[in-house]
Amino acid sequence: MKTTNWNRFFIICVVCSVVAGAAGIQLIRIQNIEGAKQILANSEAYQGINRVIYPERGSIYDAEGRLLAGNEVIYEVGLDLQAIEQPETVASVASSVLGLDYARVLGYTQMTPGNGNPYFVVLDGFVSKDKIAQLESIKEDYANRSTKRGEVRPNLLGLVWTANNKRSYPEGALASNILGFYSFLDRTDGIGYFGVEEAYDDLLAGEPKEVYSAIDPNLLTSLEEVPPGVTVQLTFNREIQAMTETKLDEAMEWSGAENGSIVVYDPETGEIIAMATTPRLDPNEYWNYSELFPNPKPYNSAISSTYEPGSVFKVITMAAGLDSGVVTPETTFNDTGSISVGGATIYNWNMGGWGEVDMTGCLQHSLNVCLAWLGMQLGPDRFYSYLKSFGFDRNTGIDLGGESHWPLKLPGDGLWYEVDLATNSFGQGISVTPIQMVTAIGAIANEGKMMAPHVVKAMVIDGKQYNIDPVVVGTPISAETAHTLTTMLVNSLENEASSALVEGYSLAGKTGTGEIATPLGYTNTATNTSFVGWGPAEDPKFLVYIWLEKPEISIWGSEVAAPVFSDLVSDLVVLMTIPPDNVRLAEKPGNNSLVILE
């Protein structure tokens, strides 16, 4: 009996051990067969996925910290074909809310995933929050709907939506020539075009990162940090930019000009205070680009369009003459009304002679003959050396995408003739961009120091703000020459009783009327009218450059561009809080600041 019990117990233990051992061996065997390895490999796909995270594109702000380009939430709505239970319901709701064709959506919902068919179909990649709210409301309504026996509760299983960022420009077309645009319709390969969006595309975009995202909660790692793109703060003030654009639009309408550009620049720092051009594109609808800018119309004419500036260029020639010591303000010239250079005869704008005039008079009456004579006195070497010093042989390097310039014709080039020295002296036969003119003349308003024009004031990278300091790119003339020329231009404006004057403010300035070259020669029926002015004269805070192309009401810069300057500066001094001369110059020294009371 005793032996029998022991045997039974022993047999049970052995059987249990054998079964357990067999199960163990089988477990080990299953884990090592070829199929197991395949299953293990497949299982890794369910543990997590590698995905590329695109950082949020950096925002763009104006000088006061107001948002100019940011991001808004937009939804991608699609069909998870494996999850759809009620194709008709899904198709009906999706087509009605998203405005899609019912038959097409129904076709998608009835597809069997796999075997060449997709598992996921995107219905619309850019759905607004309002429409998503409608979908959510319908979904909730279905979920709460009471059903009778045998009745099937409707559902939207398989209709899914995910949130994404989309570039947005809350100010619409304001400053779009500076901002450029981002092709947000291309979610993964979008790039910035023109302006800041192009020039700073890499920084704004940030660095996309491939990260492993664990689905298995046991494999979870800390959230991968993907820093957003760089935030950029621009130099211009939104209100001044808006005002400048309004003034330009009014000037275009009033004058009948084909195109126009106005640049407001801080000569002391090189910061762009405003830059208005026509036409302007709403970057929220950038697909209208080719319609608004038919080839070869540039996106930002202030930095990309070259034109013969005419008499505003006389400021540069006079600066060279004064700085080199060839002339002084008191130097006189006997203007007979014409001068022959290289076999060609140069005339004044009124075809008449002005007799003996000093250099201020030459600028005041905008005498081509006088400036051509001055160019001859300088000689080609000195004259073109000054033009190079002023940067007319290169781009200014402004931090905007799309800048261009016209090559400077120089002695020795096949295209340069002796007469070019004379015509270049008063701004004909030479092509420049408005930003080149602004940068060069800025040196005259800034004690001879030419500043790098720029639109970016600061950048925020990894939570730290980096301010952009002004950069001197050259000193083409001395401070003394700059002061002398500014005084001459203040006097010439006042003597002329120019329509550019603004009561209460001392301003320096010069008009320009440039004839336009055609295949048949220069035409005087259509001109480029310009004005450059800066102030307050004793301590310039702004420089304004105006270019109106082919105005209809007059061909003269003094009648078209000069009054626009006056109108603009009247508002500009208010927005920049620059008091009139009598208030400003009477300001007591000390830690007092003037503020506008009303």
Add this chain to the structure above:
Amino acid sequence: MEKAMKKNLLQAYKQAPWRTQLQWIGIFLLVLVGVAVVAGVYLMISGRAAATGRRIQSLEAEISALEMEISDLKTQYAEVSSAKSLSERADALNMTMLDPLEATYIEVPGYVPPSQPVLAPPPAVEEISTPVLLPEFTASLWDWLRLRVFIEPSLPAESTESVTTESVTPAPTEVVP
């Protein structure tokens, strides 16, 4: 005689067979209960780890959604306070541009004009990246024992915990490019 004595002595001190069987059964059940307890604890910890992991995943998704919503709200705010919008409101209130010669300027002693706005976020707590789940929650029992007994036996328990070191990032600096 001696043999008989020895046999009797062995019989006198030998465990009763039923008692020996009970001992063996007891040992077997003890091992079984031990294994069941370890398995139960292991399952409980694994379950809690999985639930925590899911919650973390959900919170991560919420962070992403909130970041997008913040950007969206900033943009919405910019739209309602855009230059065009404010200009229309000013026009509706019959406001006009100030004539510079009609303005009254006053001196304000000590007044400091507004300076350039700082767009950088304020100095923040810097988090050192650490594993979300401790090895205790992710390693197998064997791996954990091996780690504790053989590899890092002297490692204090605190050092493997998720550590958030508070260190203030340097203040924004201005640099010349």
